[in-house]
Amino acid sequence: MAEQHTPRSLIVTFYGAYGRPEQGPVPVAALVRLLGAAGVDPPSVRSSVSRLKRRGFLVPARTASGAAGYALSEEARELLADGDRRIYRSAGATEEDGSWLLAVFSVPEQERNKRHLLRSRLARLGFGTAAPGVWIAPGRLYEETRHTLDRLQLGGYTDLFRGEHLGFAPTAEAVSRWWDLAAIAKQHEEFLDRHGPVLREWSNGPDLGPERAYRDYLSALDSWRRLPYADPGLPAALLPADWPGERAAAVFAGLHERLRDAGAEFVRG
Structure with a gap:
C-alpha cells in the first residue's frame, strides 16, 4: 500500500528542510507551488498552514520584497533544532556509556492534561516503560530529555535518575518488555521497502533533475x-x-547526501 503523507506533516517537513530562518519567510504562493510539486493541492496547503498558525508553529511574516508569507515561530525553531540532532544522526554514530535514564513523574489530578503531555513527550523522546509510572531510555538521552522537559515547563513534575540494570532478567530480555521492538523494526522495514529503491535509482541511473530530487527528498x-x-x-x-x-539510517543518510542540496535548487527556482 502506498505511504500516506499528510499535508500538515509535509509542510512541517518542508520547513525543517528548506524553511529555516536563514532562508527568510516563505511566500504563500511559493508554499502552494512547492507543496503542489509534492502532490498537495492548494486548498489543503492553505488549510494546513492555517492550522499550523493556530498551533503556534508558523507566524505571518513579510518577505524582503513585501510579499505575504510565513516563518517559523520561536518555539518551532527550538523544536526543529532539537530534532536535528536525531534526524540527521549518521548511521553508526550512537554513543553509549551503558547507563540507563529513568524518569518518574507525579502530576496533581487537577493538572492531568500535563500528565498526558508528559507521557506523550517521553514516548516521543524514545522512552520505554519499565513499570507503571517508570519510564526508561538509554543514558545518553539525558541532556535532550532535560532540555525538552525544561522547555515545556514540565521539569517540576519529574525526577530523573541514571543507573545500570542489575537483573534479574538478562538486559536483552528486559529490553524486549520495555519497548515493542517488533513494531519498531516494522517501521524500519517499511522505510527500507519504500525508500531503498529510490536510493538505488539515484545511485545507479542518470541524474533525474532538481524537481525529482526535491520530491524524493521531501x-x-x-x-x-x-x-x-x-x-x-x-x-x-x-x-x-x-x-x-x-x-x-544508512539509506536516509544516502538520500540526504544526494538529494538535499539538489532539491534546494528547485526550491530556489
Missing part, C-alpha cells in the same frame, strides 16, 4: 523524521539479530 525526510524517536538507538547487543535500524 518524501524520505517526512517518512524518516519520526523513526529516530520511535527507535531510541539501543546498543546492538541488546537487539534482535539483523536489526534493520542501521540499514534504514
Whole structure:
C-alpha cells in the first residue's frame, strides 16, 4: 500500500528542510507551488498552514520584497533544532556509556492534561516503560530529555535518575518488555521497502533533475523524521539479530547526501 503523507506533516517537513530562518519567510504562493510539486493541492496547503498558525508553529511574516508569507515561530525553531540532532544522526554514530535514564513523574489530578503531555513527550523522546509510572531510555538521552522537559515547563513534575540494570532478567530480555521492538523494526522495514529503491535509482541511473530530487527528498525526510524517536538507538547487543535500524539510517543518510542540496535548487527556482 502506498505511504500516506499528510499535508500538515509535509509542510512541517518542508520547513525543517528548506524553511529555516536563514532562508527568510516563505511566500504563500511559493508554499502552494512547492507543496503542489509534492502532490498537495492548494486548498489543503492553505488549510494546513492555517492550522499550523493556530498551533503556534508558523507566524505571518513579510518577505524582503513585501510579499505575504510565513516563518517559523520561536518555539518551532527550538523544536526543529532539537530534532536535528536525531534526524540527521549518521548511521553508526550512537554513543553509549551503558547507563540507563529513568524518569518518574507525579502530576496533581487537577493538572492531568500535563500528565498526558508528559507521557506523550517521553514516548516521543524514545522512552520505554519499565513499570507503571517508570519510564526508561538509554543514558545518553539525558541532556535532550532535560532540555525538552525544561522547555515545556514540565521539569517540576519529574525526577530523573541514571543507573545500570542489575537483573534479574538478562538486559536483552528486559529490553524486549520495555519497548515493542517488533513494531519498531516494522517501521524500519517499511522505510527500507519504500525508500531503498529510490536510493538505488539515484545511485545507479542518470541524474533525474532538481524537481525529482526535491520530491524524493521531501518524501524520505517526512517518512524518516519520526523513526529516530520511535527507535531510541539501543546498543546492538541488546537487539534482535539483523536489526534493520542501521540499514534504514544508512539509506536516509544516502538520500540526504544526494538529494538535499539538489532539491534546494528547485526550491530556489
